[in-house]
Amino acid sequence: MYKAFTSARQIVIASAAAVALVLSSSAMAGKEGKVVPGKPGPLNIVEIALNVNSTLNEFDYLLGAILCLGPLDDNPVVDLLSGTDKYTLFAPTDAAFEALQGALGITTPSPEKTCAVDEIFGDGTLFTVLAYHVTDGRRFSNSVFNAKSNKEIDMLAGGYITTTPALSIIDGVPQVIGLVPPLFNINASNGVIHVIDTVMLPFNPF
Numbered sequence: 001m002y003k004a005f006t007s008a009r010q011i012v013i014a015s016a017a018a019v020a021l022v023l024s025s026s027a028m029a030g031k032e033g034k035v036v037p038g039k040p041g042p043l044n045i046v047e048i049a050l051n052v053n054s055t056l057n058e059f060d061y062l063l064g065a066i067l068c069l070g071p072l073d074d075n076p077v078v079d080l081l082s083g084t085d086k087y088t089l090f091a092p093t094d095a096a097f098e099a100l101q102g103a104l105g106i107t108t109p110s111p112e113k114t115c116a117v118d119e120i121f122g123d124g125t126l127f128t129v130l131a132y133h134v135t136d137g138r139r140f141s142n143s144v145f146n147a148k149s150n151k152e153i154d155m156l157a158g159g160y161i162t163t164t165p166a167l168s169i170i171d172g173v174p175q176v177i178g179l180v181p182p183l184f185n186i187n188a189s190n191g192v193i194h195v196i197d198t199v200m201l202p203f204n205p206f
Helices: 016-026 045-056 060-067 076-081 094-103 111-121 125-131
Strands: 027-029 035-037 087-092 134-136 151-154 160-163 168-170 176-178 186-188 191-196
Touching: 045 060, 045 076, 045 087, 045 186, 045 191, 060 087, 060 094, 060 111, 060 125, 076 087, 076 125, 094 111, 111 125, 134 151
Parallel strands: 087 191
Antiparallel strands: 027 035, 087 134, 151 160, 160 168, 168 176, 186 191
16 A cells, blocks of 8 residues: 655636636747746636636546645645745646546546545545645746756655656656646746646556
C-alpha cells in the first residue's frame, strides 16, 4: 500500500468569451510564435479554475477531487492555491480523471469517485497526488521545458516530474503527459496554470 510522500500542502463568469479574455491576457505571442509570459490577471489560481470550469465544464473532476479534502472554505488545496505565495498548477482535464478511475477499476466514473484513491491506497494519498500537480513559483512553459534536454521539476508532494523538449511530461509511473492547447500559460495573480491530459502520479498503482 502506498504511503504519502509528505504532508506538503473556484466567481463564475457568464460566457466563453470571458474565459477567452482571461486566457488571451495570460500570455503574449513573441517572436517566432513562441508563447511568453504576459501580465498577471486579477484572479488567483482557484478563481480561474472555477471560471474555466463554469464555462467549459472541464474541471468537474479536479474540483471533485479537491472537495474530497473538505469544503472550499476549509480546504488545504484551496487555501494553498488562493493565497499570495506563487505556485504553478498542472491541472488535469475531466477525461484524464475518468481514465484514472477506469484504471483503478471504477466502471462508472464521476467526480466524487476520485475520493476512492484514499480508500484504495491509504489516507493522505489523494492529497499527495494533488500536491504532485503543484510546484513552487510562477513557471511558464519556457521555464518548465528546456529546448534541448530533459529537465526535472520538483513538486510539492515530494519527488519530481521530468519535462522533455517535445513539450511532454514524464511522471513517477512513468506516464507520458501532454499539455492541452491553448489552455496553458494561464497567468493568475498568484501563479500559472497549465492544463494537462493525464493525471500525474508520483507512484505506480498499476
